[in-house]
Amino acid sequence: MDGHEIARPPRWADALLRTCLSAEEAETQSGDLLEAYRDSILPRRGRLSADLWFARQVAGYMWRARGMGRRNWMLAGLALSAVTIVVSVLVYPGVLAGSAAAKVAVGLLIYAYAAVFHTRPATPEAAVILSLGSKYGLSIGSLWVLGVLLTSSGVGLGVAILLCAFLVPLVAGAHAGIKLWRVGAGMLVGFWSSLVSGLIVFHGFMAYGYVLAFISGIPDAEFPRKTLGGGLFLMFLGGADAVIAATIGGLAGILLARTGRSPKEPRRVLW
Amino acid sequence: MTFVCTAYNIGEMAETLGTFEQAVLLAIVRLGEDAYGRGILREVQERLERDVAAGAIHATLERLEGKGLIRSRIGLGTPIRDGRAKRFYRLEPAGAAALNDARAAVKNIWRGIRYPLKGFVWMGTR
Numbered sequence: 001m002d003g004h005e006i007a008r009p010p011r012w013a014d015a016l017l018r019t020c021l022s023a024e025e026a027e028t029q030s031g032d033l034l035e036a037y038r039d040s041i042l043p044r045r046g047r048l049s050a051d052l053w054f055a056r057q058v059a060g061y062m063w064r065a066r067g068m069g070r071r072n073w074m075l076a077g078l079a080l081s082a083v084t085i086v087v088s089v090l091v092y093p094g095v096l097a098g099s100a101a102a103k104v105a106v107g108l109l110i111y112a113y114a115a116v117f118h119t120r121p122a123t124p125e126a127a128v129i130l131s132l133g134s135k136y137g138l139s140i141g142s143l144w145v146l147g148v149l150l151t152s153s154g155v156g157l158g159v160a161i162l163l164c165a166f167l168v169p170l171v172a173g174a175h176a177g178i179k180l181w182r183v184g185a186g187m188l189v190g191f192w193s194s195l196v197s198g199l200i201v202f203h204g205f206m207a208y209g210y211v212l213a214f215i216s217g218i219p220d221a222e223f224p225r226k227t228l229g230g231g232l233f234l235m236f237l238g239g240a241d242a243v244i245a246a247t248i249g250g251l252a253g254i255l256l257a258r259t260g261r262s263p264k265e266p267r268r269v270l271w
Numbered sequence: 272m273t274f275v276c277t278a279y280n281i282g283e284m285a286e287t288l289g290t291f292e293q294a295v296l297l298a299i300v301r302l303g304e305d306a307y308g309r310g311i312l313r314e315v316q317e318r319l320e321r322d323v324a325a326g327a328i329h330a331t332l333e334r335l336e337g338k339g340l341i342r343s344r345i346g347l348g349t350p351i352r353d354g355r356a357k358r359f360y361r362l363e364p365a366g367a368a369a370l371n372d373a374r375a376a377v378k379n380i381w382r383g384i385r386y387p388l389k390g391f392v393w394m395g396t397r
Contacts, residue, residue, distance in 0.1 A: 024345075029329050031348055031355025032308035036325060038351050040313075060326035 009037050009054040017058045071119035077199035078112050084206050088228045107236045111195050133192020136172035141200025169242040173249025186250015194239030205231035288373045295331045296370050299360050307357040340366030
């Protein structure tokens with residue numbers, strides 16, 4: 001074994017690469033990268049340039065891993081929600097009654113199940129649904145947070161923004177219906193958007209509540225107690241609204257898209 | 272519940288191979304039994320005559336395997352890679368069919384046009 005074969009790429013880069021890959025991928029793909037580093041890059045470019053090449057490759061892996069990151073973000077968001085709820089219950093005992101805590105736990109488990117098992121789409125159609133759901137979820141969640149903040153600050157525009165947040169799931173469902181010709185696609189986009197927006201809303205509410213609670217002079221020091229309820233309400237019941245609205249939107253989108261089509265147009269499956 | 276892929280040519284999109292995917296599949300064909308990540312990376316770089324990111328190769332391999340165009344198996348590592356396992360790839364019949372279709376499509380769209388294009392001047396009015 002000559003010098004090049006025992007030369008090592010930067011340890012931190014190798015470790016970083018392993019964090020953004022599954023265990024099996026880390027074994028085989030880091031092996032490929034190490035082999036390339038030793039058999040061709042290092043002999044041709046020298047140590048410094050080869051190390052830079054390796055770091056650049058790892059950056060590329062991390063950039064591409066953002067697709068997988070969707071699942072990780074969702075799981076991280078759900079885990080943070082669970083921690084926030086537990087901390088809030090400890091700080092404000094009795095904030096969640098026994099049955100409410102059980103319902104929240106079931107809701108979180110359903111979201112976690114979806115995030116773990118359905119965020120790596122097996123078909124192009126599922127990929128479109130997931131992508132649309134994530135994008136609309138980001139929009140809906142941001143609109144809810146902004147709308148509530150503005151409304152609670154007495155800004156009239158907040159009501160209009162809340163109305164938009166309420167209506168965007170209809171648009172999301174219609175978009176999916178027109179694109180994929182299935183009402184079920186609208187419903188699924190509604191589900192994903194409710195998950196993503198629910199996480200944004202919940203964390204937005206809780207952050208707002210805790211910031212207010214810890215600023216001296218604010219009269220309502222137990223604000224997180226209220227925001228916890230509001231956040232959870234929007235996270236789950238608001239999510240149900242998104243699913244229903246998106247399903248209706250999906251049907252409406254398909255009916256709209258069918259308008260003007262030839263009677264000879266092949267019949268399509270709507271569900 | 273019936274799941275049918277119907278709109279926006281999604282079914283056809285799944286079958287269409289991009290140039291990079293073709294390069295990766297053809298590298299697997301050329302390398303035969305020795306088609307694993309590092310070898311495929313080297314082969315694709317040589318054929319495309321440019322530097323290619325290893326991550327792009329692995330992402331493409333994963334996508335092609337997901338489409339059922341290739342299949343992989345884990346093999347033993349070697350000292351140069353510190354004994355880390357290799358993943359070997361093999362073309363599936365669907366992959367061969369997709370490559371044939373891609374080749375036929377290129378031939379069809381070039382039919383009647385002399386290659387390489389030389390001195391082409393825009394003759395339309397502006």
